[in-house]
Amino acid sequence: MTEPTTGRRRTFAPVALLGLASAGLAAVAGHRAWVTLSASSDSDYSVLRLTGDDSATVPLAGALALVLLACWGVVLVTRGRVRRSVAGLAAVVSAAMVVTAVLGVGSASDGLRDDLTRLGVDKVSTSVGVWFWAYLTGAVLAVASTALAVRWLPAWPEMGTRYDAPGAAPPHERTDLDLWRALDEGHDPTLIEHRPGDP
Template structure:
């Protein structure tokens, strides 16, 4: 009987990994300014690309996403290795997210103060930071379930494997066609007679 955890777990894992990979390449914080100072804040932000990001999150999100793709088309011990790699990537994402929660706003605020810009600017969380957290809620449990329940999950059949040649066997070779008979010395009348009768004039009877 098929394990009922397969479908929901794979869907949750793919959704979480896709969301994590996308959110990992976006700004997790943004710079806001009161009144008419937002234009200056936007100019500063555009000239500091990546300041509001956690670079490792995007790479780990792609690893987690790739692990689900490989897991669906692999079998045996290799499949368990891939599931373990995906779990490590998702745990790494969780560590990066927590690190960002504790340090990212303060780090960006320090950069803003160091630039000696207008007072009153503040660093706020974006929706991408929240979505990255939601992705982890889906992704980490999905990888844990995958690693535990993997032996009971269906695997791709062997019919999708590349054909192999067994040791000691040789591939069948199609027989070469017999050479056509030379009609240069035949009577043209006999050739046309054979054609009229529906016979191939190039075929000769065996002696």
């Protein structure tokens, strides 16, 4: 094995941990309110408490982060073409997260203002909250980690076949020696073997 390949194999754990951490951060921040409010009077504050945070959230952001978490889970336990395909999907999802963050914060602010206007509150200012910046940070780190995964994934270690589901491996081809051994042990090699649990 060449030295560059060995070096790329060592990147598996750091990149996977970065990807999982960034997706987890984005999943938490994507379900929180991205916009905070300030009102001009006590009566306005009482109305703000009635609105809740639903208008200031971006549901798509949290959903994309959960999809990214699922992609990382698949990348960790699969091999070959499936693994490469899911890594590519994770890169697309992480890029969509950045776009959602940029476009979603404006729509969350506008939607909250519209809801408050319907309630008769017109002197309210909004500002971008800390959860938006947490989501954007997670999304940017997700783009970096998935891009590295797509580039280095062919050199990463794969889970062994012993973890495959029973029956996933091709059946063992019996040789003439196996047939003679079966006869010596008193078994008829022409009969179909039934494994425990088979119907």
